[in-house]
Amino acid sequence: xxxxxxxxxxxxxxxxxxxxxxxxxxxxxxxxxxxxxxxxxxxxxxxxxxxxxxxxxxxxxxxxxxxxxxxxxxxxxxxxxxxxxxxxxxxxxxxxxxxxxxxxxxxxxxxxxxxxxxxxxxxxxxxxxxxxxxxxxxxxxxxxxxxxxxxxxxxxxxxxxxxxxxxxxxxxxxxxxxxxxxxxxxxxxxxxxxxxxxxxxxxxxxxxxxxxxxxxxxxxxxxxxxxxxxxxxxxxxxxxxxxxxxxxxxxxxxxxxxxxxxxxxxxxxxxxxxxxxxxxxxxxxxxxxxxxxxxxxxxxxxxxxxxxxxxxxxxxxxxxxxxxxxxxxxxxxxxxxxxxxxxxxxxxxxxxxxxxxxxxxxxxxxxxxxxxxxxxxxxxxxxxxxxxxxxxxxxxxxxxxxxxxxxxxxxxxxxxxxxxxxxxxxxxxxxxxxxxxxxxxxxxxxxxxxxxxxxxxxxxxxxxxxxxxxxxxxxxxxxxxxxxxxxxxxxxxxxxxxxxxxxxxxxxxxxxxxxxxxxxxxxxxxxxxx
Amino acid sequence: xxxxxxxxxxxxxxxxxxxxxxxxxxxxxxxxxxxxxxxxxxxxxxxxxxxxxxxxxxxxxxxxxxxxxxxxxxxxxxxxxxxxxxxxxxxxxxxxxxxxxxxxxxxxxxxxxxxxxxxxxxxxxxxxxxxxxxxxxxxxxxxxxxxxxxxxxxxxxxxxxxxxxxxxxxxxxxxxxxxxxxxxxxxxxxxxxxxxxxxxxxxxxxxxxxxxxxxxxxxxxxxxxxxxxxxxxxxxxxxxxxxxxxxxxxxxxxxxxxxxxxxxxxxxxxxxxxxxxxxxxxxxxxxxxxxxxxxxxxxxxxxxxxxxxxxxxxxxxxxxxxxxxxxxxxxxxxxxxxxxxxxxxxxxxxxxxxxxxxxxx
Numbered sequence: 001x002x003x004x005x006x007x008x009x010x011x012x013x014x015x016x017x018x019x020x021x022x023x024x025x026x027x028x029x030x031x032x033x034x035x036x037x038x039x040x041x042x043x044x045x046x047x048x049x050x051x052x053x054x055x056x057x058x059x060x061x062x063x064x065x066x067x068x069x070x071x072x073x074x075x076x077x078x079x080x081x082x083x084x085x086x087x088x089x090x091x092x093x094x095x096x097x098x099x100x101x102x103x104x105x106x107x108x109x110x111x112x113x114x115x116x117x118x119x120x121x122x123x124x125x126x127x128x129x130x131x132x133x134x135x136x137x138x139x140x141x142x143x144x145x146x147x148x149x150x151x152x153x154x155x156x157x158x159x160x161x162x163x164x165x166x167x168x169x170x171x172x173x174x175x176x177x178x179x180x181x182x183x184x185x186x187x188x189x190x191x192x193x194x195x196x197x198x199x200x201x202x203x204x205x206x207x208x209x210x211x212x213x214x215x216x217x218x219x220x221x222x223x224x225x226x227x228x229x230x231x232x233x234x235x236x237x238x239x240x241x242x243x244x245x246x247x248x249x250x251x252x253x254x255x256x257x258x259x260x261x262x263x264x265x266x267x268x269x270x271x272x273x274x275x276x277x278x279x280x281x282x283x284x285x286x287x288x289x290x291x292x293x294x295x296x297x298x299x300x301x302x303x304x305x306x307x308x309x310x311x312x313x314x315x316x317x318x319x320x321x322x323x324x325x326x327x328x329x330x331x332x333x334x335x336x337x338x339x340x341x342x343x344x345x346x347x348x349x350x351x352x353x354x355x356x357x358x359x360x361x362x363x364x365x366x367x368x369x370x371x372x373x374x375x376x377x378x379x380x381x382x383x384x385x386x387x388x389x390x391x392x393x394x395x396x397x398x399x400x401x402x403x404x405x406x407x408x409x410x411x412x413x414x415x416x417x418x419x420x421x422x423x424x425x426x427x428x429x430x431x432x433x434x435x436x437x438x439x440x441x442x443x444x445x446x447x448x449x450x451x452x453x454x455x456x457x458x459x460x461x462x463x464x465x466x467x468x469x470x471x472x473x474x475x476x477x478x479x480x481x482x483x484x485x486x487x488x489x490x491x492x493x494x495x496x497x498x499x500x501x502x503x504x505x506x507x508x509x510x511x512x513x514x515x516x517x518x519x520x521x522x523x524x525x526x527x528x529x530x
Numbered sequence: 531x532x533x534x535x536x537x538x539x540x541x542x543x544x545x546x547x548x549x550x551x552x553x554x555x556x557x558x559x560x561x562x563x564x565x566x567x568x569x570x571x572x573x574x575x576x577x578x579x580x581x582x583x584x585x586x587x588x589x590x591x592x593x594x595x596x597x598x599x600x601x602x603x604x605x606x607x608x609x610x611x612x613x614x615x616x617x618x619x620x621x622x623x624x625x626x627x628x629x630x631x632x633x634x635x636x637x638x639x640x641x642x643x644x645x646x647x648x649x650x651x652x653x654x655x656x657x658x659x660x661x662x663x664x665x666x667x668x669x670x671x672x673x674x675x676x677x678x679x680x681x682x683x684x685x686x687x688x689x690x691x692x693x694x695x696x697x698x699x700x701x702x703x704x705x706x707x708x709x710x711x712x713x714x715x716x717x718x719x720x721x722x723x724x725x726x727x728x729x730x731x732x733x734x735x736x737x738x739x740x741x742x743x744x745x746x747x748x749x750x751x752x753x754x755x756x757x758x759x760x761x762x763x764x765x766x767x768x769x770x771x772x773x774x775x776x777x778x779x780x781x782x783x784x785x786x787x788x789x790x791x792x793x794x795x796x797x798x799x800x801x802x803x804x805x806x807x808x809x810x811x812x813x814x815x816x817x818x819x820x821x822x823x824x825x826x827x828x829x830x831x832x833x834x835x836x837x838x839x840x841x842x843x844x845x846x847x848x849x850x851x852x853x854x855x856x857x858x859x860x861x862x863x864x865x866x867x868x869x870x871x872x873x874x875x876x877x878x879x880x881x882x883x884x885x886x887x888x889x890x891x
Contacts, residue, residue: 006682006689461696463696464696500541504548511552511692512556512692512695516689517690517692518693
């Protein structure tokens, strides 16, 4: 069910009213029922997968807890008898047992994700190899349907089981509470990817009616709808026209496509997150922020700290660090230090972990080479930037430009375009086409064409461009205001009539200028397909 | 506290007023073209006292002239028809009409029996947007919606028409609060002529049976009329297009026999009526023009008067006063159309060009 569908809005209204009318101790149960209802409306068969993940994670977290309790009890009981070495070896033995259960859980759940998401991609690649070998045998394309939000809830749940394994917190004893953590509907479509210790209190506690939560939550939902319906879905028309007709739209159109897609994806993804966080806030639940004005970043590393924050931190905590400080990696680093020197040796674990993380990030976004290349290009840019940092520092010191406004603006622009250039890989049908289009930016000089009716070929009218221009300026102003703190708090200090007028104008803008209904193909959020 | 409540109430009221105004503004006005879009809503301004209610598609609103029926037989009538009005829309419009008045006879043109499923959102809108909110309207919408349509967009049409923001014209503002009357008791007048060039042959169909859905609604219509002691008359109005198959006709004959109804196929009686397809149609045989409609109405009027004994009200002073005004409007429009034809060679203000484009499609 689309966040932007009438049915969803109707469901929300009913939920908001019921939520504050029922006894507070049942609020989380209502959320669980609604989350499963929401999920079942996206496809009743998908329920099997989310339930399998929930049950398997519950059983294994319980098993981990049993082993951890047994270890604690044993060590307590035999405190006097065991030597330090014996205690250490006992702990290692128990950790090994726990690891087996953890691996089983990870294999099972990532296995579901892998089979559903990557089987056809793998078969497709094998078939390409078979083609090269001139064999007639082909692997079939399977009719696998990717359940809604599987990439998000699998990562969230696996983060939980790893934390339980690491004894960061104890397992959740109530399977229904765990089920709500896994399936909480606002974050199911496209995140944010929550951590159990962040969410458990706010999710299960009793929530009294607090007017500020309702007001701020609704404002955020409204703002999310504005971004999605007025900006993203309208601009997507032009993006699709450009990327689906690569033979027609080249050169300056590719640049335009990069710019438009940057805005589209930002408005779409942050809009969806605003709606998710807003819904949670109305319910009194706090979700993690997923963005921090990413297009104001001055470097790619900073950009990735501010874009899709919860995915980035997930990879950092559950993949990058475990790989880079693993025993085998430390051994490798040691060997490399001995052979190539300290400078190279210390970089090896970081490089390998980075490549693995970015490869996985790429393929997490989609089972296609575009996404793999997208991930690896990001990795390349980040590693090269890191290597060039001393050079940049020298340059800044020599020319005293590091802190000037114009230089920072240059850095912001450079990061925006660099990321945009890589991001457009999402859109073209394959890697080859994307690189061909990169080439046309240099080889095809057709700026004049753009101002000679070119804009009007992209499926938008002049009036659409006007709406987009005003909306994007508004997004920019709001982002600038956010630097001083919550815009909703700033607005709350204004006179009542100004506040009401602001809400109503945004509502009207969505109602009138929203790209929904007949004539528009208002679709799923882009990230919900990842 | 009270001040805050009052402010909130005022703000909500103001917001509702603005939204209602915007909704009216964005609704298509159908004043300069596609006049059919206004037919359904014009009924609500009527004095609802009619002997006959005609229901059906363009074959009633183009082919039957209630003014002729009044002038020649003193029968009061109204046409509740619109473009490609499907049978379930006809049924619910009839159901709604019976909440306002109890006619002596209902005439249903059976062409729409051939459509067993919703066809096109645009045609749904022409019929349903004009209906006042009622249980009948909701049922009609539910029965008519295409797969990608939503009930809420019929209840709050701004959700459908919001994208007209960049095509609003002077017409939208001019007719924001009040629209000119365009029909004559549901009859859409056209005096221009486009003769029939080709007599079509029916394409062979795999199955000639009318669908279950169509029969269900015809059954409902029959039941509704019987319950209200109304004579239901089934007709097939004279036209050259769309082709009316023998097999379809047979099914209607049988249905009428089984349900003790009258069914008249006027296609067979075109000659007797006096219809000359080189003069009496404005679009090559799909619809009759004024001349054809008056001939057909006069012929059908004598049946209604003689066989169904519908009363002559021409001596009723109160009704006469009402109908005199209608007659004046009728002839003034005819005159206006004649002057437009002379001046431009086509009916500029009556959607003639729009019709041409639609035909080309």
